Amino acid sequence: MNERSPRPTRADYVHWEQVTTRWADIDVYGHMNNARYFEIIDTVVNNHLASATGIDIRELDAIGVVAEVGCRYFAEVGYPEPVDVGVVVDRVGRSSVVYRVGLFQGAGDEAAAEGRFVHVYVDNTDPGRPTVEMPVAVRDAVTPLLRS
Numbered sequence: 803m804n805e806r807s808p809r810p811t812r813a814d815y816v817h818w819e820q821v822t823t824r825w826a827d828i829d830v831y832g833h834m835n836n837a838r839y840f841e842i843i844d845t846v847v848n849n850h851l852a853s854a855t856g857i858d859i860r861e862l863d864a865i866g867v868v869a870e871v872g873c874r875y876f877a878e879v880g881y882p883e884p885v886d887v888g889v890v891v892d893r894v895g896r897s898s899v900v901y902r903v904g905l906f907q908g909a910g911d912e913a914a915a916e917g918r919f920v921h922v923y924v925d926n927t928d929p930g931r932p933t934v935e936m937p938v939a940v941r942d943a944v945t946p947l948l949r950s
Contacts, residue, residue: 807874809876809912809913810902810904810912810913810916811911811912811913812886812888812904812906812911812913813911814888814890814902814904814913814949815888815889815890815902815904816888816889816890816891816946816947816949817850817888817889817890817947818886818887818888818889819846819849819850819886819887819889820884820885820886820887821842821845821846821884821885821887822882822884822885823838823879823880823881823882823883823884823885824881825881825882827881828880828881832878832880833878833879833880834878834879834880834881836873836875839873839875839879839905839915839917840871840873840917842885842887842903842905843871843873843887843901843903843917843919844868844871844919846887846889846903847889847901847903847919847921850889850943850947851866851940851943851944854942854943854944854946855939855940855942855943857939859940861926862926862937862939862940863925863926863927863934863937864923864924864925864926864934864935864936864937864940865923865924865926866899866921866922866923866936866940867921867922867923867924867931868919868920868921869898869920869921869922870918870919870920871917871918871919871920872917872918873915873916873917873918874915874916874917875914875915876912876913876914876915876916877907877912877914877915878914879905879907879914879915880907883907883908884907885905885906885907885914886905886906886907887903887904887905887906888903888904888906888913889901889902889903889904889947890902890904890947890948890949891944891945891947891948891949892948892949894936894941894944894945894948895936896935896936897922897923897933897934897935897936898920898921898922898923898936899920899921899936899940899944900918900919900920901917901918901919901920901921901947902916902917902918902919903916903917903918903919904916904917905917923935923936923937923940
């Protein structure tokens with residue numbers, strides 16, 4: 803994801819969820835607060851992992867921690883309309899996954915925002931949290947989201 807990338811469309815994503823906006827999400831300018839975008843991105847990615855694996859991902863020997871997050875904003879997202887959230891995986895490594903997450907509001911085909919979200923897997927049993935190989939269940943859950 804960079805400044806020159808085209809504005810994403812619905813066709814760019816594989817997995818979909820819908821979230822609702824809340825009155826508290828809106829700032830004094832009438833659009834969704836920037837922090838809320840990141841909450842939605844984090845929640846939808848982890849919802850997919852929990853659902854696709856059928857496991858409480860917090861209890862795995864290796865857990866995904868956020869190593870990088872960013873967002874490009876194209877249009878305002880507001881209250882009270884729901885937000886369609888699309889997820890696609892750009893890369894699956896030995897110990898990391900790179901997601902792109904698009905937020906859409908209304909009937910339009912172009913994203914209102916697109917986030918980049920990187921999970922790096924660390925040892926959940928070691929307080930030092932060294933990087934480890936991604937669990938097979940997680941790899942199996944994210945691989946179908948890959949799109950070249």
